[in-house]
Amino acid sequence: DRYGSDVVIGKYASATLDRSQALFVRSRPRCTLLDTNELMTASWAPSKLFRTAMLRSNGIEFREGWRWLEDQLFVLRAYLAAGTISVFADETCYFFVRREEGGHLSSDDLHPETHVAHLAEVFDVIGEQTAQGPLRDRLIRRFYRANILSRLDHRYLEASPELRGRMFESFHRFVVDRFDETFDDLFTGAN
Numbered sequence: 001d002r003y004g005s006d007v008v009i010g011k012y013a014s015a016t017l018d019r020s021q022a023l024f025v026r027s028r029p030r031c032t033l034l035d036t037n038e039l040m041t042a043s044w045a046p047s048k049l050f051r052t053a054m055l056r057s058n059g060i061e062f063r064e065g066w067r068w069l070e071d072q073l074f075v076l077r078a079y080l081a082a083g084t085i086s087v088f089a090d091e092t093c094y095f096f097v098r099r100e101e102g103g104h105l106s107s108d109d110l111h112p113e114t115h116v117a118h119l120a121e122v123f124d125v126i127g128e129q130t131a132q133g134p135l136r137d138r139l140i141r142r143f144y145r146a147n148i149l150s151r152l153d154h155r156y157l158e159a160s161p162e163l164r165g166r167m168f169e170s171f172h173r174f175v176v177d178r179f180d181e182t183f184d185d186l187f188t189g190a191n
Contacts, residue, residue, distance in 0.1 A: 003160070006082035008049040009042070010093025019043060019096055024089035029084050034135050040142045044075045047094045049099060054081055067169045068111075068118040069147065075137070080129045110151065112163075112170035119147050125179060137186050144186075148174070 011024040023038035033039050055061065058081040062070060079085060122143055130136040148171050156164060175183065 002088050005084045005085055005086040006051045006054040007078055007085045009085070009087045010049070011089045011091060012043065012047060012094040012096060013092045014096035015100075016096070016098035024088055027089045028087040029089060033079055033138065039079070040138060044072045046071050046074050048075070050078055054078070054083070069122055072120075072143070073118075073122050073125065076125055077129075080125070098160045110155075110163075110167065112167045115147070116170040116174045119143065119174065120178075122147075141186055
């Protein structure tokens with residue numbers, strides 16, 4: 001209330017999951033996606049406080065049924081609509097715990113075509129709600145790295161040839177359909 005915050009990110013911790021603490025070096029009454037790079041690299045789970053009036057006035061809600069990237073889409077829309085984003089780093093507010101069986105919904109086998117279709121929704125929001133410039137570029141880099149490049153790890157190498165082919169084809173088609181020859185420029189010297 002003191003800062004009129006629409007989103008408050010409380011410090012999180014985990015004894016079982018690797019979570020970056022870079023965002024929580026200090027509390028930040030007001031920050032943005034442009035002036036606080038740590039927002040891009042921190043968790044995009046909806047484990048934050050959201051002002052209900054801001055969500056309602058912008059039509060931000062979860063759709064019925066589970067979807068790939070639903071948390072990231074929700075948080076992206078909230079960050080872009082927020083007048084003020086605040087970080088509370090004075091004490092731990094949220095504690096991530098790995099389930100004993102080791103899984104969660106998004107750790108299920110990847111369905112490349114569905115994953116890319118849902119990623120397209122995220123990129124549509126970026127295109128509709130940001131202007132050409134540093135913020136759009138930063139968001140494109142963040143979501144490309146987190147949702148395409150990060151999938152090409154040991155899980156890709158260990159996948160069946162059929163799944164690797166579907167992943168390659170889906171990711172390739174996404175990039176070809178969405179970007180032109182200037183795409184490489186987004187990553188040259190970028191953080």
